[in-house]
Amino acid sequence: MKLLYSNILPLGIEGNQQTIIDCFTEQISRADRVEIAVGYISTSSVNELASLVEKCGIKSICLAIGMYYIEGMPERAYHTALKLNQKWLNMKIGEIRLIKPFKYHGKLYCFYKHGKPFAAIIGSANLSAIKLEAANRRQYEISALTTDTSEVSDIAKHIEKLKQPLCSANIADITDMPLIRETNTALDGIELVTSVPQSNVEFYKQCEASVSFFLQLKVPKADERFLDDGRHFTKSNINVCYAAPRSRRKARDWYETQLTVGAEIYHMEGYPEKNKPFFVVTDDGYWFKAHTTSDNNKQFSAVGDELIMGRWLKGRLASAGIVKPVNNTAEDTNREGMITQEMLDEYGCNRLLFKKTGQTALDRDGESLDVWFLAFTSDTYEGE
Structure with a gap:
């Protein structure tokens, strides 16, 4: 296990320490498939993920989001996710799912190559951590990277369970999604x-x-x-x-x-x-x-x-x-x-x-x- 950090003074990166963003970018560049389960997203982080998927040539992607079906989802983030979901479906590379029966607050990122998971990130970082902006620039997160075969396999299996119909549904199939109106x-x-x-x-x-x-x-x-x-x-x-x-x-x-x-x-x-x-x-x-x-x-x-x-x-x-x-x-x-x-x-x-x-x-x-x-x-x- 390797700890990952935010780079915020006075707790700046030291020595061989690595930021969560840099680690995520490094691992997705090595992968051909990515499975993600988080509690929250931001519009900017969804756009950043879309850009990385295209840049890195990811062939399979699934983003499961855990808190919004019960709490309500900001409408800008919802419409952004809806469009990206449709794009991935049209390209036949993946989808965006919402977890329905409970509020899921986990933060997991699992990376695959040639059908096998080789690394995973687990910790406090929601998807917004991959794209710093004014709202989260001073929000400190801590996570960990694991390449242990057993641990990575357990994380991969957990995300697969979240993707099952009993736990989640494609965002486009949810007709009763509570939306939080943005300020005009x-x-x-x-x-x-x-x-x-x-x-x-x-x-x-x-x-x-x-x-x-x-x-x-x-x-x-x-x-x-x-x-x-x-x-x-x-x-x-x-x-x-x-x-x-x-x-x-x-x-x-x-x-x-x-x-x-x-x-x-x-x-x-x-x-x-x-x-x-x-x-x-x-x-x-x-x-x-x-x-x-x-x-x-x-x-x-x-x-x-x-x-x-x-x-x-x-x-x-x-x-x-x-x-x-x-x-x-x-x-x-x-x-x-x-x-x-x-x-x-x-x-x-x-x-x-x-x-x-x-x-x-x-x-x-x-x-x-x-x-x-x-x-x-x-x-x-x-x-x-």
């Missing part, structure tokens, strides 16, 4: 937007609706991103940023968004009057003023800043790891930042709940405005 930072520090406590959000969420509407998000399928067949995916709605720029010198901001409401909604009784402002409280704790505009009041937008609605809506998808914000839409020739049906399906929601709460609040001018609740999660639809 795209609205941080934005003028005209304030944060409200979760208790306030719950109050408005529980208010009996005087009227409510479902606002469908109109987006193309992934293979329709470049079509110009009259559906105008780039000329309105949440992908308007890909329409022709207003100025030759400046591309549209990726967060520019128009929520275009269908006639079957804006003709309904109780829908907000044109240009009559109201307050919106969102299901994730933001508060801003909004209104309806354009012909037949079909455009639903924030007052004073046309990017607020996009920062809220697209920011949610970005924080979940489903799409990456685009710095320059004119240079996004592959339209990777265009919101598609597949992205909304992955997020688990393709419409907004827009509910009049029956409550009012005073604006800065002392005017009493209606308060509406706006939600972008299917969890909120229960009972609606």
Whole structure:
């Protein structure tokens, strides 16, 4: 057995000591198959593992994760793991599994060559230890490398038991996975937007609706991103940023968004009057003023800043790891930042709940405005 360390002062590496990261990298470079069972992961460590698997030519890989099915999994990590699982399945080299019947807190890494396990790492290090970042840079871990044939064999057998259907399932086959929503930072520090406590959000969420509407998000399928067949995916709605720029010198901001409401909604009784402002409280704790505009009041937008609605809506998808914000839409020739049906399906929601709460609040001018609740999660639809 050889001890492995973190390299954090004042306990820096000495003499012949080796870090956990260096040992993991060394062993995976010698392997053609890797079996891993850990309690937790991070988005960065999953991406790092994917990179190492490709770089080292790993032919077989399985990552079993032990704590999330019961505790809930951060949505960014979940969507990242889901995509990598599908990639490995398509390549027929492996999968990502979640342990279901209990919270598994072990940390095991087993390395194989030509069908036989030759080394294993055991200790306190979750997968995040293979990729240092701000969140774990000062977190000290200790592990051990063993090449003892009997010990390595026992670890390999233990991981194989965890992979059995009685203990775990492929992440894509789990339909009741509890997700922990990530914080949308795209609205941080934005003028005209304030944060409200979760208790306030719950109050408005529980208010009996005087009227409510479902606002469908109109987006193309992934293979329709470049079509110009009259559906105008780039000329309105949440992908308007890909329409022709207003100025030759400046591309549209990726967060520019128009929520275009269908006639079957804006003709309904109780829908907000044109240009009559109201307050919106969102299901994730933001508060801003909004209104309806354009012909037949079909455009639903924030007052004073046309990017607020996009920062809220697209920011949610970005924080979940489903799409990456685009710095320059004119240079996004592959339209990777265009919101598609597949992205909304992955997020688990393709419409907004827009509910009049029956409550009012005073604006800065002392005017009493209606308060509406706006939600972008299917969890909120229960009972609606």
